[in-house]
Amino acid sequence: MTSWVPTPCRVVERTVETHDCVTLTLRPVTGSLPAFRPGQFAMLYAHGVGEIPISVSGIPADGTLVHTVRAVGAVSRALHDAAPGTVIGVRGPFGTAWRLDGVEDLLVVAGGIGLAPLRPVLGHPSRRTVLVAGARTPEDLLYAGDLLALSDVDVVLTVDRGGHDWHGRVGFVTEPLASIPLDPERTTALLCGPEPMMRFCARTLLGRGVPAGNIQVSLERSMQCGIGLCGHCQLGPLLVCRDGPVTGYPEAEPLLLAKEL
Ligand SMILES: Cc1cc2nc3c(=O)[nH]c(=O)nc-3n(C[C@H](O)[C@H](O)[C@H](O)COP(=O)(O)OP(=O)(O)OC[C@H]3O[C@@H](n4cnc5c(N)ncnc54)[C@H](O)[C@@H]3O)c2cc1C
Missing domain, CATH: 2.40.30.10 (Translation factors)
Structure with missing residues (x-):
């Protein structure tokens, strides 16, 4: 029970x-x-x-x-x-899980605590896995040491504000997405972070030719029952606890675009 x-x-x-x-x-x-x-x-x-x-x-x-x-x-x-x-x-x-069947190239894009639900997919077998993770400052980067030690994952870290000791990228996660090498048709993109971040990332990927159906996002709403009964987490036609949090971008996009939904 x-x-x-x-x-x-x-x-x-x-x-x-x-x-x-x-x-x-x-x-x-x-x-x-x-x-x-x-x-x-x-x-x-x-x-x-x-x-x-x-x-x-x-x-x-x-x-x-x-x-x-x-x-x-x-x-x-x-x-x-x-x-x-x-x-x-x-x-x-x-809730729903990341759909990983038949994945060829895996592109994982995380903002802040959004990396937590994505960490378990980093070991999934793929032709190539790229992780683009962003945080506010270098001190806010989650699992940074462990990520850089991953041998099978190309890791791109970026921060909104660097410091004297930071020699990596400064800027939003959308920036590396615009230029990293991609084989769009073979890419499965998993996005988790603040909603505007996911929207901008998805737009960048669509612009690069990644089909909308190859993009998944994880939605967050405050919840109570967790089992689709109380309606607390309703987002348009979805109950996020039952129909999400992982949702295909074609279903999520109209909900993410609706103001204050
Ligand atoms: C499916 C799902 C998975 C999550 N996974 C994680 C996780 O792995 N790690 C983690 O730290 N948090 C995660 N969260 C967010 C976490 O549930 C909230 O931070 C938590 O509910 C806040 O409760 P609180 O009583 O501490 O704070 P509250 O007093 O309820 O809220 C404090 C502040 O956080 C904001 N807030 C509350 N809930 C959310 C939310 N769901 N999304 C955005 N802002 C919110 C409130 O508006 C308020 O400003 C997840 C949420 C969902 C829906």
């Missing part, structure tokens, strides 16, 4: 990623959780504070679950602060 009743899971590891993000590894106190797929999310319950949707940012084979949490409000702060040993409630897996 993981869709209704939270499974108690213990924090077995807590890694500080940036000044406001941590990665938690969770293990069920007893039994096991159903398998998660990349792009799906869990409802994480901080006891006495509340429950929020958080994507899986790692899917180890040992039955643990990995989530990266950015502290922005009461619940995410409580999860962020959870020390090893703390018990958290987990419901899930929920």
Whole structure:
């Protein structure tokens, strides 16, 4: 009954990623959780504070679950602060996963915490994988050390504001997208980040000839039930917890373009 009743899971590891993000590894106190797929999310319950949707940012084979949490409000702060040993409630897996069948060239584009739901696809077999990841400052780049160590992925990192020690790119993720070598028809693009970022990236890719049907985005809306009952996360005809978060760009584009939807 993981869709209704939270499974108690213990924090077995807590890694500080940036000044406001941590990665938690969770293990069920007893039994096991159903398998998660990349792009799906869990409802994480901080006891006495509340429950929020958080994507899986790692899917180890040992039955643990990995989530990266950015502290922005009461619940995410409580999860962020959870020390090893703390018990958290987990419901899930929920939502749609990144569609990776038949992928040839994989282009992964992430802004800020948007890299968390995309990290599990970086090991997916492909002809070529390119990751373009952006953050506000070099200190806000998630998993930077691990990413640069990936041998099978071409990694392009960019920041909005560099500093004296930053010798990499400065600018939005759309800029490298405009010039990186692409075989448009063979490219599957996965985008996750703030909605304007995803819109601009998709437009750049469409302009380069990537078919709209080859572009997927991950939508975010605040949620409560996680199982398509309460309507809290409605976005036009979609209930994002059930029909998303991963959505094809042809379905997502009109929703992303509608003002204040
Ligand atoms: C499917 C899905 C997957 C997510 N995955 C992750 C993840 O892997 N890691 C992570 O850190 N966060 C993720 N989030 C966002 C996370 O759920 C919100 O940050 C959280 O709900 C905030 O709750 P809070 O009580 O801490 O803060 P609140 O007090 O509810 O909100 C604090 C601030 O954040 C804004 N906010 C709240 N929820 C959202 C949202 N969904 N999108 C944009 N802004 C929001 C509010 O408007 C407010 O300004 C995900 C959201 C969804 C819908």
